Amino acid sequence: MLPNQKVSYGRTRRRRNHHAMTPITVTTCPISGMPKQHHRVSAESGYVRAGLRISVPKLGIGIDQK
Numbered sequence: 001m002l003p004n005q006k007v008s009y010g011r012t013r014r015r016r017n018h019h020a021m022t023p024i025t026v027t028t029c030p031i032s033g034m035p036k037q038h039h040r041v042s043a044e045s046g047y048v049r050a051g052l053r054i055s056v057p058k059l060g061i062g063i064d065q066k
Contacts, residue, residue, distance in 0.1 A: 031047045032047070043060070046063075
């Protein structure tokens with residue numbers, strides 16, 4: 001089955017208007033002061049949000065560096 005009409009350039013561009021990439025939002029970790037992404041674990045301190053810290057020794061996340 002074929003489309004009835006060709007989709008115009010303007011209609012195609014209006015449809016793709018919301019496909020743009022958004023820049024990554026970076027904040028600072030309140031414990032270590034290093035930059036981290038929202039809703040992600042800080043690699044140095046293991047901080048995610050207030051009251052939640054994650055420790056993964058195998059990956060070196062949230063452990064004390066000597």
